Amino acid sequence: xxxxxxxxxxxxxxxxxxxxxxxxxxxxxxxxxxxxxxxxxxxxxxxxxxxxxxxxxxxxxxxxxxxxxxxxxxxxxxxxxxxxxxxxxxxxxxxxxxxxxxxxxxxxxxxxxxxxxxxxxxxxxxxxxxxxxxxxxxxxxxxxxxxxxxxxxxxxxxxxxxxxxxxxxxxxxxxxxxxxxxxxxxxxxxxxxxxxxxxxxxxxx
Numbered sequence: 001x002x003x004x005x006x007x008x009x010x011x012x013x014x015x016x017x018x019x020x021x022x023x024x025x026x027x028x029x030x031x032x033x034x035x036x037x038x039x040x041x042x043x044x045x046x047x048x049x050x051x052x053x054x055x056x057x058x059x060x061x062x063x064x065x066x067x068x069x070x071x072x073x074x075x076x077x078x079x080x081x082x083x084x085x086x087x088x089x090x091x092x093x094x095x096x097x098x099x100x101x102x103x104x105x106x107x108x109x110x111x112x113x114x115x116x117x118x119x120x121x122x123x124x125x126x127x128x129x130x131x132x133x134x135x136x137x138x139x140x141x142x143x144x145x146x147x148x149x150x151x152x153x154x155x156x157x158x159x160x161x162x163x164x165x166x167x168x169x170x171x172x173x174x175x176x177x178x179x180x181x182x183x184x185x186x187x188x189x190x191x192x193x194x195x196x197x198x199x200x201x202x203x204x205x
Contacts, residue, residue: 028097028103028106029093029094029097031093032089032090032091032092032093032094032097032110033090033094034090035086035089035090035093036087036090036091036093036094037090038086038090039083039086039087039089039090040087040090040091042083043083043084043087046080046083080121081118081121081122084114084117084118084121085114085115085117085118086114087114087117088110088113088114088115088116088117089110089111089113089114089117090110091113092109092110092111092112092113092114093106093107093109093110095113096109096110096113137167137170137172138167139174139194139196139197139198139200140194141167141168142165142167142172142174142191142194142200143191143193143194144190144191145165145166145167145190146188146189146190146191146205147163147164147165147166147188147189147190147191147202148163148164148165148186148187148188148189149161149162149163149164149176149183149184149185149186149187149188149189149202150162150163150164150173150185151185152182152183152184152185153176153177153178153182153183153189153202154177154178154182155178155180155181155182156178156179156180156181157177157178157179159177160175160176160177160199161175161176161177161178161183162174162175162176163176163189163191163200163202165191174198174199174200175198175199176189176191176199176200176201176202177195177199177200177201177202178201178202178203178204179201179203180203180204181204183202183204187204187205188204188205189202189203189204189205190202190203190205
């Protein structure tokens with residue numbers, strides 16, 4: 001019981017000290033701490049939701065779907081960019097408060113930090129989406145490549161077999177037909193054309 005009471009007392013003292021520290025701040029600095037704190041909480045929640053896939057349909061892609069094209073415009077006015085700006089603005093103000101005597105210079109530096117956060121996050125997400133796009137399998141990428149027959153490909157388009165092909169470092173099994181003679185399992189082939197999203201035309205090497 002005594003240990004519990006001591007723990008409660010210590011917690012209260014720490015809370016009181018924190019409140020005294022915060023209440024003793026200049027209003028200008030206090031405003032930056034509030035902005036930084038709120039923006040940090042929202043930013044963390046957004047990141048958790050994004051990387052757990054909860055908001056994959058209307059979060060990350062909603063804000064950046066138009067931006068991921070390298071020829072597309074940079075979308076400044078989005079909820080995520082607003083949070084990123086305030087995250088940089090708040091922490092920038094906190095960090096630069098004791099650097100300059102002028103509050104105007106602190107505000108300018110905080111503003112520039114906010115803009116830097118927006119740009120930095122945009123670049124990071126752009127690279128992330130580029131990697132995601134690069135490693136997404138597209139059957140068009142198989143054209144002209146060589147592969148191994150996994151299941152025998154019947155002659156003269158009389159049926160479908162399967163081939164195992166490597167695209168961008170990953171192996172894929174896709175359906176295959178041939179216009180020539182039967183191609184047995186284990187044979188080397190070349191992809192001569194694309195039929196649909198799951199089927200290619202192959203020729204024996």
